[in-house]
Amino acid sequence: MPKKRILKISIIASLLAICIAAASWWLYITYTYIEFAPLVFDRQKGYVTPQTADDFYKNLRVVLKSQHIDHKLNVLDHPLIQFKTASDKALMCDLTAKAQDVVWIYNHMDEKLPSFLCEGKDYQGFVFHKEAAYGHTVEYGDIVDIELGCKDIEMTKRVLQLQVEQIFKLHKIYANIELPLYYRQYFGYRRENGNRIVYVDLVRKDITSVSALLNGIIRFYQGDKANLEAKVNLTREVVESFGTLVDRGI
Incomplete structure (x- = not known):
């Protein structure tokens, strides 16, 4: 060949x-x-x-x-x-x-959620109604659930940011906290005196379960800075309390 x-x-x-x-x-x-x-x-x-x-x-x-x-x-x-x-x-x-x-x-899910998103500069949070927040807020009793809008959340953010900075200066334990690193969960209610209160649950972004964050108030009883909470009085524009779940009230 x-x-x-x-x-x-x-x-x-x-x-x-x-x-x-x-x-x-x-x-x-x-x-x-x-x-x-x-x-x-x-x-x-x-x-x-x-x-x-x-x-x-x-x-x-x-x-x-x-x-x-x-x-x-x-x-x-x-x-x-x-x-x-x-x-x-x-x-x-x-x-x-x-x-x-x-x-x-949140923006791509088909299922109906008990919360809605509010976001702005340096914050992202989810607003809940009474049923989703039950058992997690203080003063629950006979309080009246109120509808919060994103304008209320923006005001809450401003009050919280301004006054918490003073708390950071007074309490060294919070010196390294950066609020933009936390997701927020909100629940609003009205006291008997008419004051409008926003309960704010802050959960560190790096440990948060997406489903849990969207479906109910999250609790981490660890005593560290993974989970913080605050109460903001919108009527008086003051932070009434801020701290971890252990040192509540600082």
Whole structure:
């Protein structure tokens, strides 16, 4: 057999093998599904797996559906995504971030929630009605639930920011607190004397479960600064109390 013919056959065979390998790889990355592994980018360590809240995969399902990412669910209801999607690290970081962003999840959820969002410069918070706040606020008794609007929340934020700064100066235990690092939950009521009170629950963003934050007042009885609470008198424009759940009243 002439050498040229042998060479042509070898080239054709090699090209065919390459095509088969490429097709096999395409089929693999397209039809192979693996469990979603949360990912974030750390400037010092590179891509790392972050800690996530218990409801992370529930929120992730909202993200994948909204972003039209093809996925399936395993027996634990954890999303399985295509291998090619999992290989895109930038996309994985973006999806992970969205699943942990309470405001993003709030804006893309279909279910009816007992709270609504108010946000402004340096704050994000959720307003609840009496039923969702029951048992968590002081003076509950015969108080009258009032409807709060985002203008009330903005005023609450201004009063809280101004007067809490004075509390920080007087009590060194609060010296390192930065209010923008906390989500807020609000509940409004009126006292017998007519004063309008806003109960504010502040929960540190890095430990918050998205579902819990949206569905009811959160409690962390740890005695540290993970969970703070305040009462703001809107009628008098004063902060009546501020502190952790243990040192309530400082």
